[in-house]
Amino acid sequence: MIFEQLVKESPLAMYTCDASGRVTFFNKAAAILWGREPELLKEYWCGSWKIYYPDGRPMDLDSCPMALTLKQGKPHAGEEIVIQQSDGAFRSLLVYPSPVFDENNVLLGAYNTLVDITDKKSSDEKHEILSAIVESSDDAILSKGLDGVIRSWNVGAQKIFGYTEEEMIGKHISVIIPPRLISEEEVIISNIKAGNKIDHFHTVRVHKDGHEIEISLTVSPIKDAFGNIMGASKVARDISELKRAERQAYQFAKRQTLLNSIGTAISEKLDVKEILQRVTDATTEITGAAFGAFFYNTYDESGESFMLFTLSGAPREAFEKFGMPRNTAIFHPTFSGESIVRLDDVREDPRYGKNSPHYGMPAGHLAVVSYLAVPVISTSGDVIGGLFFGHPEVGVFKAEHEEILASVASQAAVALDNSKLFEEVKALSEKKDEFIALASHELKTPLTSLKGYLQMLQKEKGSKMAEFFVDKSLKQLERLGALIGDLLDVSKVEAGQLQFNFEFFDLHKIVKDIIETFHYNSTSHLISFSGFQEKLMVWGDQQRIEQVIINLLNNAIKYSPQANEVFVVLEKKEDQAVIKVQDKGIGLSKQQQKGIFKRFFRAEGVAHIAGLGLGLYISKEIIDRHEGSFSVKSEIGVGSEFGFSIPIKNVEG
Numbered sequence: 034m035i036f037e038q039l040v041k042e043s044p045l046a047m048y049t050c051d052a053s054g055r056v057t058f059f060n061k062a063a064a065i066l067w068g069r070e071p072e073l074l075k076e077y078w079c080g081s082w083k084i085y086y087p088d089g090r091p092m093d094l095d096s097c098p099m100a101l102t103l104k105q106g107k108p109h110a111g112e113e114i115v116i117q118q119s120d121g122a123f124r125s126l127l128v129y130p131s132p133v134f135d136e137n138n139v140l141l142g143a144y145n146t147l148v149d150i151t152d153k154k155s156s157d158e159k160h161e162i163l164s165a166i167v168e169s170s171d172d173a174i175l176s177k178g179l180d181g182v183i184r185s186w187n188v189g190a191q192k193i194f195g196y197t198e199e200e201m202i203g204k205h206i207s208v209i210i211p212p213r214l215i216s217e218e219e220v221i222i223s224n225i226k227a228g229n230k231i232d233h234f235h236t237v238r239v240h241k242d243g244h245e246i247e248i249s250l251t252v253s254p255i256k257d258a259f260g261n262i263m264g265a266s267k268v269a270r271d272i273s274e275l276k277r278a279e280r281q282a283y284q285f286a287k288r289q290t291l292l293n294s295i296g297t298a299i300s301e302k303l304d305v306k307e308i309l310q311r312v313t314d315a316t317t318e319i320t321g322a323a324f325g326a327f328f329y330n331t332y333d334e335s336g337e338s339f340m341l342f343t344l345s346g347a348p349r350e351a352f353e354k355f356g357m358p359r360n361t362a363i364f365h366p367t368f369s370g371e372s373i374v375r376l377d378d379v380r381e382d383p384r385y386g387k388n389s390p391h392y393g394m395p396a397g398h399l400a401v402v403s404y405l406a407v408p409v410i411s412t413s414g415d416v417i418g419g420l421f422f423g424h425p426e427v428g429v430f431k432a433e434h435e436e437i438l439a440s441v442a443s444q445a446a447v448a449l450d451n452s453k454l455f456e457e458v459k460a461l462s463e464k465k466d467e468f469i470a471l472a473s474h475e476l477k478t479p480l481t482s483l484k485g486y487l488q489m490l491q492k493e494k495g496s497k498m499a500e501f502f503v504d505k506s507l508k509q510l511e512r513l514g515a516l517i518g519d520l521l522d523v524s525k526v527e528a529g530q531l532q533f534n535f536e537f538f539d540l541h542k543i544v545k546d547i548i549e550t551f552h553y554n555s556t557s558h559l560i561s562f563s564g565f566q567e568k569l570m571v572w573g574d575q576q577r578i579e580q581v582i583i584n585l586l587n588n589a590i591k592y593s594p595q596a597n598e599v600f601v602v603l604e605k606k607e608d609q610a611v612i613k614v615q616d617k618g619i620g621l622s623k624q625q626q627k628g629i630f631k632r633f634f635r636a637e638g639v640a641h642i643a644g645l646g647l648g649l650y651i652s653k654e655i656i657d658r659h660e661g662s663f664s665v666k667s668e669i670g671v672g673s674e675f676g677f678s679i680p681i682k683n684v685e686g
């Protein structure tokens with residue numbers, strides 16, 4: 034009885050059948066497998082099942098273990114089959130059919146026990162799949178104890194870090210951590226102990242051969258069946274390539290931005306200095322050079338000479354103290370426009386170091402090992418100059434830099450061509466030389482006079498003559514002061530540092546005072562005043578406005594040597610105060626009028642009249658800074674009218 038109970042309640046499916054296979058007994062577990070209770074002695078053991086081999090092939094009912102047991106009269110214990118139940122579900126079973134005989138050895142039927150192994154199988158399969166994933170993964174997957182000792186190490190870890198499983202199991206994880214980052218491990222372990230996961234932590238580890246690898250690390254705690262943290266699993270992905278690509282993308286974007294900035298500089302028609310400075314700065318950055326420079330190809334009596342024009346990454350003195358480069362063998366391909374020169378180590382080039390006076394790089398010169406020089410050639414074929422780059426290390430410049438520079442150089446050349454700025458620079462440099470000669474002459478004249486007067490004075494102590502020479506000396510000193518003042522102002526304008534002190538002042542009074550001083554000093558010309566006769570408050574720098582008026586009056590007197598009268602007119606026009614200075618002098622042609630506000634400009638034929646060609650340039654800057662404007666009317670042989678207007682600002686406003 035007790036056995037019957039045991040069989041009925043057993044979790045293992047059990048049934049018996051007669052010799053023809055009809056069910057004679059079944060327990061609860063068997064009914065569950067069938068999906069219903071079969072009718073005894075009517076239904077066959079196989080019910081509505083479809084049966085398969087474990088590999089999924091359909092199994093003929095006659096070949097299944099129970100059919101064979103009945104047919105052959107011998108047990109087929111422990112074979113595996115897969116059944117498909119009436120609801121479509123598959124289950125894996127181990128079957129144990131055994132025949133039953135009577136005392137005469139006649140087959141009565143068989144009994145069968147079915148062990149459902151579906152769940153175990155799927156967990157085994159899962160395990161196998163997971164191991165396969167771990168093994169086939171390109172990521173390094175490893176585990177370690179809380180002591181940091183490595184417990185498992187997959188093929189991915191071997192690929193990334195270079196160590197085999199045998200080499201690493203039992204070793205401490207610090208083997209692959211760079212010493213400077215060793216404290217990271219403490220942080221990781223303390224997080225793991227606290228049950229925290231670390232996600233996608235970007236860091237660096239060391240390969241067996243010593244090179245560093247950038248990795249993204251995910252670390253999770255491993256718990257035992259009771260939830261205690263036993264160690265950590267780590268997944269490390271090699272992101273060196275990704276990082277390299279990121280850096281490349283960043284470099285590319287930066288390079289594009291720089292190239293765009295060159296494009297903008299060129300298209301915005303900035304002046305030549307600005308274009309070339311931008312080009313020099315951007316190309317120095319793109320090539321990774323320590324310094325870059327643009328040299329103009331200029332010609333003088335002694336032949337070619339190269340003028341340093343723009344410089345990036347180094348102070349001018351670094352170059353200027355060694356003099357400008359000359360047409361040496363190494364520079365020749367650049368200044369002749371022959372080709373780009375790119376050298377990994379300039380010192381090894383046969384053309385290097387053959388020329389006097391330095392024979393190579395003079396001591397104290399910027400160290401140049403990597404060398405790159407690109408000619409800048411105009412559309413007409415003239416070599417405008419060259420872009421030069423240097424770096425103290427070997428092999429910094431690459432072929433790709435040549436391409437970029439060639440295109441930048443041709444863009445820059447087109448811009449220079451278009452604006453004809455190249456010619457202007459040449460002219461400016463010639464003007465500068467002229468100016469220096471003129472300035473030294475102009476400064477010397479009053480000095481010579483002064484010296485003469487003072488020598489006379491030495492002899493004539495206390496006499497009337499002394500008074501006369503002191504007077505003369507002071508006049509010359511004033512002239513010298515004015516000249517030096519102009520020179521200082523020009524350098525300030527150039528540096529954008531001309532200072533202004535704005536205040537309200539009465540322009541009418543200023544004009545009258547200046548005229549009075551001129552009456553007192555000038556014996557040659559009478560200065561007449563007309564126009565606005567009242568107080569006229571303006572907002573401006575009183576001294577600077579005085580400077581402009583004095584300059585115009587001086588010019589009117591200087592450039593009308595045949596005349597004896599100069600006219601000053603003050604007008605109030607709406608919100609503008611206008612001052613005009615008229616003379617009946619030599620006048621200026623239309624062409625000359627175009628140049629008068631330029632630095633160093635002097636009309637032809639005035640060399641005998643003292644002047645540096647700076648007064649109007651400075652005056653124009655002053656009036657511009659007052660938001661005013663200049664006007665010029667002039668005719669050769671008739672006379673000139675120079676006028677300017679400045680806004681009258683409301684005293685209260």
Ligand code: ADP
Binds near residue numbers: 584589618629
């Ligand atoms: P400077 O008088 O010192 O040469 P300016 O800048 O004041 O310098 O003037 C520039 C040039 O403009 C002068 O050299 C002269 O050729 C011309 N110029 C200026 N004022 C007059 C004028 N009133 N009449 C004729 N030419 C003038």
